Amino acid sequence: MLEIIKLGGWMMAPIIACSVVAMAIIGERLWALRTSRIMPAELIPQVWDLHRNQKLDAVALRNLKTGSPLGTIVAAALSSQKEGREAMKENVEQAGRQVVHELERYLNTLGTIASISPYLGLLGSVLGMMKVFATFSSAGSDIANPAQLAGGISEILIATAAGLAVAIPTLIFYRYFQGRVAELTVHMEEEAVELIGALNRPS
Helix, strand or coil: CHHHHHHCCCCHHHHHHHHHHHHHHHHHHHHHCCHHHHCCCCHHHHHHHHHHCCCCCHHHHHHHHHHCHHHHHHHHHHHCHHHCHHHHHHHHHHHHHHHHHHHCCCHHHHHHHHHHHHHHHHHHHHHHHHHHHHHHCCCCCCCCCHHHHHHHHHHHHHHHHHHHHHHHHHHHHHHHHHHHHHHHHHHHHHHHHHHHHHHCCCC
């Protein structure tokens, strides 16, 4: 593996760095975007228990807000319950935007890596081609050095393959995380709207 990396030329260094960063982000987002963390199953029943026992005080709302993204949205709705349904919806929308921004953390970086990795491979290929052409124009040499020629061709192929090998899975995960965030956002909004409707329903 080390020999292949060496054959790929110095452009392999930024390509490898991109792969390391991409893997770190993918691992972190897979952990962070779990349903059990974003939308704990016990949260809504807990809110109803607090509501029935009239324990939805400032401390309870603060605990909800810091406990999970869904808790943040629910706490925003409950904090303005006395102001009416419209105020609750407005607070939910504002909190939702903040939560989505948090859920999309590092995704711009992941998208950037997916975009630039093929270009890094292409640049490595261009440098390899320059090396190949240099063997033909060496001073005092009518025939290209086979070793230099093979080295240049290897650099072209390896750099291109490495760039694509980083870009393809990174792009797949980037699209997956975008869809995941959108799906979680819809579910959280549905939970919040249902809660608002139930709290404002005439008893």
